[in-house]
Amino acid sequence: MTPPEPRPRDRGIPEATVARLPVYLRALQALDDRGILTVSSEHLAETTGVNSAKLRKDLSHLGSYGTRGVGYEVEYLIYQISRELGLTQDWSVAIVGVGNLGRALANYGGFGTRGFRIAALLDADTGVLGDTVAGLSVGHIDTLEDVVGRENVSIGVIATPAGAAQEVCDRFVQAGVTSVLNFAPVVLNVPPGVDVRKVDLSIELQILAFHEQRKADGYAGLDPFGRGPS
Amino acid sequence: MTPPEPRPRDRGIPEATVARLPVYLRALQALDDRGILTVSSEHLAETTGVNSAKLRKDLSHLGSYGTRGVGYEVEYLIYQISRELGLTQDWSVAIVGVGNLGRALANYGGFGTRGFRIAALLDADTGVLGDTVAGLSVGHIDTLEDVVGRENVSIGVIATPAGAAQEVCDRFVQAGVTSVLNFAPVVLNVPPGVDVRKVDLSIELQILAFHEQRKADGYAGLDPFGRGPS
DNA sequence: CCCACTTTGTGCGCGTATTCACAAGGGCGT
DNA sequence: ACGCCCTTGTGAATACGCGCACAAAGTGGG
Numbered sequence: 001m002t003p004p005e006p007r008p009r010d011r012g013i014p015e016a017t018v019a020r021l022p023v024y025l026r027a028l029q030a031l032d033d034r035g036i037l038t039v040s041s042e043h044l045a046e047t048t049g050v051n052s053a054k055l056r057k058d059l060s061h062l063g064s065y066g067t068r069g070v071g072y073e074v075e076y077l078i079y080q081i082s083r084e085l086g087l088t089q090d091w092s093v094a095i096v097g098v099g100n101l102g103r104a105l106a107n108y109g110g111f112g113t114r115g116f117r118i119a120a121l122l123d124a125d126t127g128v129l130g131d132t133v134a135g136l137s138v139g140h141i142d143t144l145e146d147v148v149g150r151e152n153v154s155i156g157v158i159a160t161p162a163g164a165a166q167e168v169c170d171r172f173v174q175a176g177v178t179s180v181l182n183f184a185p186v187v188l189n190v191p192p193g194v195d196v197r198k199v200d201l202s203i204e205l206q207i208l209a210f211h212e213q214r215k216a217d218g219y220a221g222l223d224p225f226g227r228g229p230s
Numbered sequence: 231m232t233p234p235e236p237r238p239r240d241r242g243i244p245e246a247t248v249a250r251l252p253v254y255l256r257a258l259q260a261l262d263d264r265g266i267l268t269v270s271s272e273h274l275a276e277t278t279g280v281n282s283a284k285l286r287k288d289l290s291h292l293g294s295y296g297t298r299g300v301g302y303e304v305e306y307l308i309y310q311i312s313r314e315l316g317l318t319q320d321w322s323v324a325i326v327g328v329g330n331l332g333r334a335l336a337n338y339g340g341f342g343t344r345g346f347r348i349a350a351l352l353d354a355d356t357g358v359l360g361d362t363v364a365g366l367s368v369g370h371i372d373t374l375e376d377v378v379g380r381e382n383v384s385i386g387v388i389a390t391p392a393g394a395a396q397e398v399c400d401r402f403v404q405a406g407v408t409s410v411l412n413f414a415p416v417v418l419n420v421p422p423g424v425d426v427r428k429v430d431l432s433i434e435l436q437i438l439a440f441h442e443q444r445k446a447d448g449y450a451g452l453d454p455f456g457r458g459p460s
Numbered sequence: 461c462c463c464a465c466t467t468t469g470t471g472c473g474c475g476t477a478t479t480c481a482c483a484a485g486g487g488c489g490t
Numbered sequence: 491a492c493g494c495c496c497t498t499g500t501g502a503a504t505a506c507g508c509g510c511a512c513a514a515a516g517t518g519g520g
Binding site: 019021022023025026027047048049063084085086087089091093099100101104105107108114115116139143154155178179185187190193195197199200201202203204205206207208209210211212213215 | 251256279314317331334387419434439440443
Binding site for chain 3: 040041042053056058059064066067068069070071072179
């Protein structure tokens with residue numbers, strides 16, 4: 001029975017698993033660089049900081065690529081994970097906002113190396129137009145639609161100030177972009193079918209502050225008795 | 231005291247709720263700036279992109295700060311959330327790695343404005359030592375222990391290349407830092423009691439690529455006239 | 461050929477998170 | 491003062507993720 005099903009399940013791979021596959025992939029590539037041929041779930045789990053049973057279950061969603069009594073073949077597993085994540089093809093990415101953050105993203109090594117190609121760097125500030133960043137010339141934001149169409153951009157990265165983010169997002173979506181990575185501290189509004197992931201520095205800091213405060217409260221013993229919430 | 235303890239509940243506030251409080255807080259501050267006095271869960275939920283029942287349940291963990299038939303008083307709710315997150319006190323933050331990313335973080339507005347104070351910017355590269363970034367002079371990494379002790383730094387931000395991250399982390403921990411925000415693409419190893427949160431660009435991109443691929447090849451034979459995703 | 465050993469793949473129970481649906485509570489107009 | 495309408499706060503149902511523990515399966519030695 002599947003009458004009201006908003007999420008038809010992405011081919012049965014849980015979202016939590018998808019989020020971990022890149023971590024496994026990176027660890028496997030490190031092993032591969034060191035010439036290691038096979039790895040056990042126990043070992044790979046340790047280096048990636050997860051439970052080994054969870055790792056095996058994650059990998060089992062891709063199929064049975066391990067050998068009992070031996071482990072997983074590193075190269076083969078790299079290939080299978082890359083394939084599942086869609087990294088065997090190149091995705092065109094456009095970055096809007098060439099401040100420090102945009103530059104950091106453009107120069108980020110893992111960007112171009114595997115599966116992703118920066119199609120354009122765009123900005124509204126005439127002060128940076130024409131600058132060369134990471135081997136690319138910074139273009140004007142008004143060419144966004146052209147670039148997206150011409151370069152077949154499917155992933156848009158927003159590294160603008162908060163005020164400009166929604167408008168840039170709208171233009172991305174209008175131009176046909178269906179995945180957005182947002183670094184601006186705002187909640188983006190997008191139509192169904194468009195994926196948005198956000199990376200938010202201040203949220204991360206605030207979560208850390210919460211736990212930090214909790215540690216302080218608990219260990220310092222500042223509270224004699226009180227503490228009567230709930 | 232806490233051997234294998236992932237501490238799922240912090241004083242009864244679920245982790246998932248803690249992660250959303252900063253989002254509510256930001257939306258509330260925007261409302262406050264516009265002079266709006268009260269807000270309903272329905273409205274706040276819409277602007278933050280969550281289910282309204284979830285929002286009410288989240289807020290109920292802090293106490294009953296709403297008025298039935300009316301909604302929540304914006305200023306009071308801001309105060310309560312800030313308090314719960316530990317933002318009514320200032321946290322000292324040290325940033326290691328003053329490349330583009332480190333500069334972007336240092337210049338990030340939401341950083342200094344509320345609850346966080348950048349105690350130091352440190353780098354190992356002699357080329358940037360003494361530079362002034364965000365009003366601070368870049369210090370040498372070897373002063374890390376001094377700075378942490380003197381400024382009572384409790385949150386360390388790692389914006390170095392991957393190769394240096396673990397060592398910087400170890401030094402932070404050794405110096406007494408108990409919360410780490412890691413931007414380097416490596417899994418950090420820390421002793422119990424230290425919180426690590428990681429922000430990883432390439433992981434986010436790879437997750438987007440996965441869904442993008444699903445959109446591209448998933449609808450060919452799966453849905454009999456399938457409408458788009460949700 | 462058989463047996464002991466290693467490691468995978470997974471069934472199952474448990475705790476957490478999300479959502480619905482509704483009773484309880486408070487304001488406001490009349 | 492009364493009753494209507496709005497919104498909160500939460501019980502209950504469902505979905506989801508995690509990790510234990512073990513059977514299945516493959517390896518290698520004697």
